[in-house]
Amino acid sequence: MERDIVDLLREDHTRMDGLLTELDRVGSPHRREQAVSELVAALGRHLDAEEALLEPVVRKLLPSLMAELLREHADLKHLLTRLDYLDYMARFFGSFELTLGLLEEMVRNHIEEAEETIFPRVLRDVPATRRYQLGAQFVRFSATTLMSA
Ligand SMILES: [Fe+2]
Numbered sequence: 171m172e173r174d175i176v177d178l179l180r181e182d183h184t185r186m187d188g189l190l191t192e193l194d195r196v197g198s199p200h201r202r203e204q205a206v207s208e209l210v211a212a213l214g215r216h217l218d219a220e221e222a223l224l225e226p227v228v229r230k231l232l233p234s235l236m237a238e239l240l241r242e243h244a245d246l247k248h249l250l251t252r253l254d255y256l257d258y259m260a261r262f263f264g265s266f267e268l269t270l271g272l273l274e275e276m277v278r279n280h281i282e283e284a285e286e287t288i289f290p291r292v293l294r295d296v297p298a299t300r301r302y303q304l305g306a307q308f309v310r311f312s313a314t315t316l317m318s319a
Contacts, residue, residue: 172302172305172306173302173305173306173309174298174301174302174305175223175224175292175301175302175304175305175307175308176289176292176293176301177305178305178308178309179216179219179220179224179284179289179308180285180289182212182216183280183281183284183285185212186209186212186213186216186277186281187277187278187281189205189208189209189212190209190274190277190278192205193205193206193209193270193274194274206253206270209273210250210253210254213246213250213277214247214250215312215315217243217246217247217250218311218315219308219311219312219315220243221243222307222311223304223307223308223311224288224292224304225239225240227292227296227304228288228292231291231292231295231296232287232288232291235287235288242276242279242280242283245276246273246276246277246280249269249272249273249276250273252269253266253269253270253273
């Protein structure tokens with residue numbers, strides 16, 4: 171079934187938002203660790219898909235936003251890599267929690283900006299047929315990155 175890329179990206183955002191909320195609440199270190207690795211994987215795939223499929227659209231519709239968007243994506247990826255490699259000692263010294271806190275703030279900003287600025291413009295200015303085409307590419311893209319993960 172074909173779907174609108176905006177709906178698919180919104181679902182991703184909701185899922186990541188849920189993982190962040192869970193991270194704020196859960197006490198069990200094991201479940202926390204699971205939620206962190208789920209978030210790292212989901213966000214990594216999400217950013218790759220957005221870079222490949224959404225950025226070319228935004229570049230045309232909202233060129234003034236592009237520089238900020240690219241910088242935010244680069245910062246997020248940098249933090250993801252750090253979280254991925256921070257070892258037990260880093261956690262012990264607290265830098266893991268700091269990095270996670272920063273990531274949380276940035277992901278929430280990312281979601282807010284998309285929902286308030288980017289998606290409304292995409293929905294207004296990109297024809298539905300094109301959005302559904304991009305949605306199909308997004309589904310294929312996610313399947314490929316899942317397999318190679
Ligand atoms: Fe996003």
